[in-house]
Structures are given as C-alpha cells and as structure tokens.
Amino acid sequence: MNEIELKYGCNPNQKPSRIYMADGSDLPVTVLNGKPGYINFLDALNGIQLVMELKRATGLPAATSFKHVSPAGAAIGRPLSEVEKKIYWVEDMGDLSPLACAYARARGADRMSSFGDFISLSDVCDVDTAKLIKREVSDGVIAPGYEPEALEILKSKKKGGYNVIQIDTNYKPEEIERKQVYGITFEQGRNELVIDKEYFNNIVTENKDLPDSAKADLAIAMITLKYTQSNSVCYAKDGQAIGIGAGQQSRIHCTRLAGQKADNWWLRQSPQVLSLPFKPGIGRADRDNAIDVYMSDDAVDVIGDDVWQNTFTEQPPVFTREERRAWLDKMTGVSLGSDAFFPFGDNIERAHRSGVQYIAEPGGSIRDDNVIETCNKYGIVMSFTGIRLFHH
Numbered sequence: 001m002n003e004i005e006l007k008y009g010c011n012p013n014q015k016p017s018r019i020y021m022a023d024g025s026d027l028p029v030t031v032l033n034g035k036p037g038y039i040n041f042l043d044a045l046n047g048i049q050l051v052m053e054l055k056r057a058t059g060l061p062a063a064t065s066f067k068h069v070s071p072a073g074a075a076i077g078r079p080l081s082e083v084e085k086k087i088y089w090v091e092d093m094g095d096l097s098p099l100a101c102a103y104a105r106a107r108g109a110d111r112m113s114s115f116g117d118f119i120s121l122s123d124v125c126d127v128d129t130a131k132l133i134k135r136e137v138s139d140g141v142i143a144p145g146y147e148p149e150a151l152e153i154l155k156s157k158k159k160g161g162y163n164v165i166q167i168d169t170n171y172k173p174e175e176i177e178r179k180q181v182y183g184i185t186f187e188q189g190r191n192e193l194v195i196d197k198e199y200f201n202n203i204v205t206e207n208k209d210l211p212d213s214a215k216a217d218l219a220i221a222m223i224t225l226k227y228t229q230s231n232s233v234c235y236a237k238d239g240q241a242i243g244i245g246a247g248q249q250s251r252i253h254c255t256r257l258a259g260q261k262a263d264n265w266w267l268r269q270s271p272q273v274l275s276l277p278f279k280p281g282i283g284r285a286d287r288d289n290a291i292d293v294y295m296s297d298d299a300v301d302v303i304g305d306d307v308w309q310n311t312f313t314e315q316p317p318v319f320t321r322e323e324r325r326a327w328l329d330k331m332t333g334v335s336l337g338s339d340a341f342f343p344f345g346d347n348i349e350r351a352h353r354s355g356v357q358y359i360a361e362p363g364g365s366i367r368d369d370n371v372i373e374t375c376n377k378y379g380i381v382m383s384f385t386g387i388r389l390f391h392h
Helices: 038-058 082-087 098-108 127-134 148-155 212-226 251-267 284-294 321-328 346-352 368-378
Strands: 003-005 018-020 029-033 062-067 070-076 117-121 138-143 163-167 176-181 184-189 232-237 240-246 334-338 356-361 381-384
Touching: 029 038, 029 148, 038 062, 038 070, 038 117, 038 138, 038 163, 038 212, 062 098, 070 098, 070 212, 082 098, 098 117, 098 127, 098 240, 127 148, 148 163, 212 232, 212 240, 212 334, 212 356, 232 251, 240 251, 251 321, 251 334, 251 346, 334 346, 346 356, 346 368, 368 381
Parallel strands: 117 138, 138 163, 334 356, 356 381
Antiparallel strands: 003 018, 029 163, 062 070, 062 117, 070 240, 176 184, 232 240, 232 334
C-alpha cells in the first residue's frame, strides 16, 4: 500500500489528510485495526524509532508512551518490584513479560501525561502487554507484530475502534528527510547518531566514577531526548525515564518540569501515598488524579472535610511539605540528560534536589566552568558528549 487516508490532519478542519511514499514504494506500515489520525502517526513513527534504539543500546525489550509528539515515558523490560507493581496499578496481573514490564514502566513514569497515549513497542506484542494496554486509556499502538490472541484483545478495545499499526522492521528510510512549512520544503540529513556506553567517556568533573548502570540510564535519557520536542531534559533511574521536560523555551524550566515529574514518581512510592484508603470502584485515572493533588500543596481539594468521602473510605492525613522533602531526600542514583548545554549552574542545583548523581550534556557553554563547579560541590559525575540532540 502506497497511501493511507487519515481521519484528518492536526485538527478536524484540516482535510484531506494522508500519509504516502513520495517515491511510489509501499508504506512500511499496515493498519490492522482502527483509523489512525495525523498526530497518531507522528507519535507512532517517532516512538518506534525511540524503542528500537533503546533495544539496540540495552538488548532488552523497550516501550514508550507518546503524547503530542513527545514521550511521556520510556523504559526497558526490567522486572518490577512489588512497590512498582503497586504504583503502576499492575499488582493484580501476576508476573508480567519483559515487554509488558517495559510498558508498565513507560506508562507509570507520568501517568497523568500518559492518559490517552500512543504506544510504541520494540518487540512483537504479547498477550501480557495487550492485557495491560486494554485496561488503560490509550489511542493506539505500533509494534513489529502481534501474537494472534494479543491482536484480538486489542481489536476489542474502544468498541472495536482501537488503532493497531504494524511496522516492517526491515524498512530503511532515506538518508535525507524533508518536510514542508508554509509551502516551503525543508531538507536535512537524518539524525543517525548512535548512543552507546562510549558516548559518555568524556568526564569533566572531579568525580569520575560512572558505573555501567548509570551509563545505561544516561543512554536511556539521551535516546529519549533524541525524540523529544526541544528544549528537553530527561531524568532516568533503574532502566526507565522518570521525568521528561519537553518543549520549554528556557532550559531551567525544562529541568524544573522534568524534576517535578521525577519527584512525583518517587513520592508515589512513599508510605503516605501507598496507604491511601481508596474507595472500592475508583478507577485508575481518578486515583491518579487524586494522588497528584494529594502530593501537592492543594491536597485539601481531595482530602478536605467536605470532599474526602468522594474518593476515600476515611480521611487521609495531610502529606506535609516537610514529610515530602524528607522522602525526596531518600532518592539517589538518578541520571539526567540534556539535549543541549546547561547555561547556568542553577540547573545542577535543581537536579541535585531530585537525587541526580550522574549528568550527560553536550557542553560548550561560556559558563561551563560554573556548571562543572556546581557539580563538584555535590560530587556529581558529569560527562560532556559534544553532541546536541535538538528535535523539532
């Protein structure tokens, strides 16, 4: 098939809309179910590149949860701890396959942002992963293939309208890519940069102890940033992105946004959140919303005297700022990647408050000395990669 007609473009008024191969060759994608839209395919085709790179870099199955052409989460298929199973709402699903673990992590990093996501999987979608996807609010999925039972499970989602796309993993795009803006064609070479452990060898700080586990997390962060709308910053830990700040005009705003998401990921694992007494029948999305508010300074909106009965069986205690800070101080070993240089040490100060111990960034700022000095103050290891990763 050379062409696929889409529902509409970025917005319903933008018709007609299609994807096609300009050279007349067959498309590398097949729609197995549903009718994907323009943004669905943007998410799918960016996401599939991300997970294929993660798998090449780590050797493990990978998944990403995309929203509005940036990842909300990305992860590799490491087993889930009992706490992780609980905060990702999969504790009732037994032992999950590596691919399902990857998606549970990718979805669970920022469940608020992942609501209504488009999923990309590096491997053939198995039954475990399909069952997990079926219970979440999602627009669609792209993968190299689907087990027959998994495909039937996905086809039953959204009253039969769930978008399921298969991609030919042997497809090789042209070395030159093009797009049009305002009727003008832009052309550039594809970003074929390979990110591996050697990418982080130029360590510029006093502390040069960069273990392989941190190199793996830094690779996850940087590969994720390669497909994240710039400016962007990514925090990663234990094989997954835990906070992504995308599309901000100021880098400190990226660092703060991603850091707050990383903090929320960690706060969800606190005893105060894990013990919240939810009423039976409260859906996952409503629980996510309630948890997000409970962890903020606006907790009264869900635990106030006149509203707590809507969500909980008993009124939860306030999760004070002091208690939150004490729990956040226990988060360590976090890696952070930036798609361009940090211009000021304030980014490092903010990263430190979220347990960051390892950083990778291109370097090249006139204030590199200040940034390095701030890292040295906290014993942070920082690598200069020399490569910018802007994506637009």
